[in-house]
Amino acid sequence: MPSSVRYLFDSARLQRDGAVRWREPIPSKAPGVYVVSLGSDPDSISETLSSAAISPTAITQLLGARPKLTVDGSRSDVELLSLRVAEFWLPDESILYVGLAGTSLRDRVQAYYSTKLGRRSPHAGGWFLKLLENIEDLWVHYAVSDDPGGSEHKMLDAFVSAVSPAAKRALRDPDHPFPFANLEWPRGVRKQHGIRGATGDARSGGPGATQTNQMKPSAPRRRIPRDVHVGQISAYIQAELRRRNRGEVTAVEAARWLDEAGLLRDSQHRRGLPLRNLLRAGLIEGQRQEPNSRWFIDRVATH
DNA sequence: GGTAACAGAGCCAGCGTTCA
DNA sequence: TGAACGCTGGCTCTGTTACC
Numbered sequence: 001m002p003s004s005v006r007y008l009f010d011s012a013r014l015q016r017d018g019a020v021r022w023r024e025p026i027p028s029k030a031p032g033v034y035v036v037s038l039g040s041d042p043d044s045i046s047e048t049l050s051s052a053a054i055s056p057t058a059i060t061q062l063l064g065a066r067p068k069l070t071v072d073g074s075r076s077d078v079e080l081l082s083l084r085v086a087e088f089w090l091p092d093e094s095i096l097y098v099g100l101a102g103t104s105l106r107d108r109v110q111a112y113y114s115t116k117l118g119r120r121s122p123h124a125g126g127w128f129l130k131l132l133e134n135i136e137d138l139w140v141h142y143a144v145s146d147d148p149g150g151s152e153h154k155m156l157d158a159f160v161s162a163v164s165p166a167a168k169r170a171l172r173d174p175d176h177p178f179p180f181a182n183l184e185w186p187r188g189v190r191k192q193h194g195i196r197g198a199t200g201d202a203r204s205g206g207p208g209a210t211q212t213n214q215m216k217p218s219a220p221r222r223r224i225p226r227d228v229h230v231g232q233i234s235a236y237i238q239a240e241l242r243r244r245n246r247g248e249v250t251a252v253e254a255a256r257w258l259d260e261a262g263l264l265r266d267s268q269h270r271r272g273l274p275l276r277n278l279l280r281a282g283l284i285e286g287q288r289q290e291p292n293s294r295w296f297i298d299r300v301a302t303h
Numbered sequence: 304g305g306t307a308a309c310a311g312a313g314c315c316a317g318c319g320t321t322c323a
Numbered sequence: 324t325g326a327a328c329g330c331t332g333g334c335t336c337t338g339t340t341a342c343c
Contacts, residue, residue, distance in 0.1 A: 184334075
């Protein structure tokens with residue numbers, strides 16, 4: 001049996017605090033969870049649509065913003081991408097997305113509203129919603145929660161358990177019957193939509209990518225922490241290469257040198273990541289990336 | 304203070320390399 | 324040759340920072 005908004009909030013033992021129309025700010029800055037739905041009535045399960053109202057304009061916009069977007073590994077067109085997204089629509093459900101806000105409901109939902117198609121930030125998830133023609137007619141129900149992550153988990157668990165067998169069978173990926181715009185749940189378990197490259201930063205988006213007036217178009221940048229001194233890091237790596245009589249070093253090994261020297265703290269869960277960020281920004285002298293994507297730093301002649 | 308953008312966390316898949 | 328391992332980029336989400 002399909003889920004109502006109230007049923008999901010009840011599953012997490014939460015009191016629904018209200019609902020606003022899409023694009024209207026939520027009048028609460030507390031942490032919590034929110035549900036995007038086709039209707040304003042939290043008890044209704046009848047406000048549904050038999051198929052997804054995919055907007056060809058939005059699809060065209062997305063394809064323009066993300067020229068490298070692929071479906072099943074191939075460059076997509078409007079028709080194919082529309083069809084693929086529509087294959088995740090649940091015709092008897094009114095709930096389209098369940099999300100959490102760890103700090104502020106108003107800020108997080110505002111971030112969702114403002115994220116442009118094809119962009120990963122500030123709200124990377126739920127972008128299927130932005131492809132709907134009727135997005136302006138949607139409602140955002142919300143509830144304050146002390147444990148937004150736990151609440152969201154219970155709500156999604158309740159939703160998935162309640163999806164009707166018929167609706168599940170009709171999905172392209174019946175193993176993951178999440179709300180239409182939820183692409184991952186629990187963490188790491190994703191819908192098999194086959195769409196790659198649909199979001200990213202402006203630099204990687206190609207000619208159609210948006211650029212705000214806050215960013216200098218000629219100088220795309222990766223933000224470097226204030227306490228990172230790129231020149232010092234570069235010089236230290238070159239000095240170590242000379243001292244060790246080495247012609248090159250991998251990014252991961254160089255990152256370890258820098259960490260030991262206290263010049264750049266390495267990431268514990270992704271070895272070499274902070275240094276790779278500098279390499280991607282092109283800031284390290286002698287840097288080189290092999291065709292297999294691996295980074296090296298060469299000893300340069302001037303040192 | 305509000306808005307927009309970026310960085311980091313924690314996971315994954317895919318690919319290349321190493322080694323038994 | 325195949326398993327194990329290491330590394331990279333991608334994905335989603337949250338928190339932080341920069342700019343107006």
